[in-house]
Amino acid sequence: MVARGLTRRFGSLVAVDNVELTVGKAQVYGFLGPNGSGKSTTIRMLCGLLLPSAGDIQVLGLSIPRDAEALKRRIGYMTQKFSLYEDLTVQENLEFLAAVHDIPRAHSKTRIDELLARYWLHDRRHQLAGTMSGGQKQRLALAGSVVHRPELLFLDEPTSAVDPQSRREFWDSLFELADAGTTILVSTHYMDEAERCHRLAILDEGRLVADGAPAHLCAALPHSVWLIQCDAPRRAQQALEHSTGIVAMAQIGAQLRVLAERDSVSARTLEQRLSQAGIQAHVEAGAPNLEDVFVAATHDPSEDAA
Numbered sequence: 001m002v003a004r005g006l007t008r009r010f011g012s013l014v015a016v017d018n019v020e021l022t023v024g025k026a027q028v029y030g031f032l033g034p035n036g037s038g039k040s041t042t043i044r045m046l047c048g049l050l051l052p053s054a055g056d057i058q059v060l061g062l063s064i065p066r067d068a069e070a071l072k073r074r075i076g077y078m079t080q081k082f083s084l085y086e087d088l089t090v091q092e093n094l095e096f097l098a099a100v101h102d103i104p105r106a107h108s109k110t111r112i113d114e115l116l117a118r119y120w121l122h123d124r125r126h127q128l129a130g131t132m133s134g135g136q137k138q139r140l141a142l143a144g145s146v147v148h149r150p151e152l153l154f155l156d157e158p159t160s161a162v163d164p165q166s167r168r169e170f171w172d173s174l175f176e177l178a179d180a181g182t183t184i185l186v187s188t189h190y191m192d193e194a195e196r197c198h199r200l201a202i203l204d205e206g207r208l209v210a211d212g213a214p215a216h217l218c219a220a221l222p223h224s225v226w227l228i229q230c231d232a233p234r235r236a237q238q239a240l241e242h243s244t245g246i247v248a249m250a251q252i253g254a255q256l257r258v259l260a261e262r263d264s265v266s267a268r269t270l271e272q273r274l275s276q277a278g279i280q281a282h283v284e285a286g287a288p289n290l291e292d293v294f295v296a297a298t299h300d301p302s303e304d305a306a
């Protein structure tokens with residue numbers, strides 16, 4: 001899948017701004033970004049549900065939006081909102097989707113049995129979808145979105161209402177699909193999920209601000225991370241708030257995690273600044289993680305104090 005100069009305007013708002021993307025076959029490709037950064041709008045354009053204002057999209061050798069109808073038969077699409085029928089049973093929902101995709105009845109029975117087993121739904125086949133838990137609903141929605149064996153799967157925040165264990169299991173299922181050759185494009189707000197992607201795009205205000213393998217993005221971060229141990233991390237944060245070179249700070253338990261411009265801050269300068277505020281602290285270097293990459297990529301320098 002390749003997108004070039006992908007842009008979508010809603011009136012004067014540029015929701016997606018000149019985005020360039022290349023997604024390889026059987027990759028799990030993640031979309032990360034703050035609320036309103038354009039993730040859903042991009043996904044909807046890539047799968048032919050929304051017309052771009054500008055740009056070229058090639059998906060599975062098809063030109064989108066021109067070939068959107070042909071694409072629909074080869075992709076699956078799932079959103080955070082449960083879009084199946086709550087008053088149909090698990091099995092009836094899958095039978096309905098199999099019929100929508102013109103799967104002959106002789107084949108659909110085997111396929112549905114296979115999906116019920118794979119997504120741990122076999123003992124719930126006669127339960128009404130509306131009475132299932134959030135995690136079970138998402139497993140059913142995933143089963144429904146792959147009933148026709150799509151080559152490409154679009155998932156828009158599929159696990160936003162799901163507990164951590166169910167999220168892990170859901171992601172295991174995504175890797176199982178990718179191992180079998182399915183390309184997966186998935187948006188998320190969770191760093192642990194983003195970390196698991198083969199490749200990741202970070203969107204901010206409609207623009208692509210980072211793109212690469214998670215480990216590579218962490219290694220390429222042009223900032224330093226400092227971990228501050230002291231008795232009063234909140235006071236330490238206030239003391240450093242308007243310091244030069246500091247990009248972001250977050251208290252993690254009793255520790256203060258500081259993201260700073262490289263070369264403008266050192267452990268010594270931080271200790272000195274804190275000491276001037278009457279705070280004794282021990283500062284050591286930390287390893288950048290994906291949250292640091294996300295904060296750096298989406299941080300607005302105009303909000304910094306000089």
Ligand SMILES: Nc1ncnc2c1ncn2[C@@H]1O[C@H](COP(=O)(O)OP(=O)(O)OP(=O)(O)O)[C@@H](O)[C@H]1O
Pocket residue numbers: 010013015033034035036037038039040041042
């Ligand atoms: N149909 C529409 N009409 C007008 N504005 C829209 C429409 N769809 C999206 N937008 C706007 O486009 C911007 C991007 O929205 P989008 O839903 O793509 O963001 P997102 O990154 O998916 O957000 P979230 O993480 O909250 O789901 C937002 O400012 C949103 O209000």
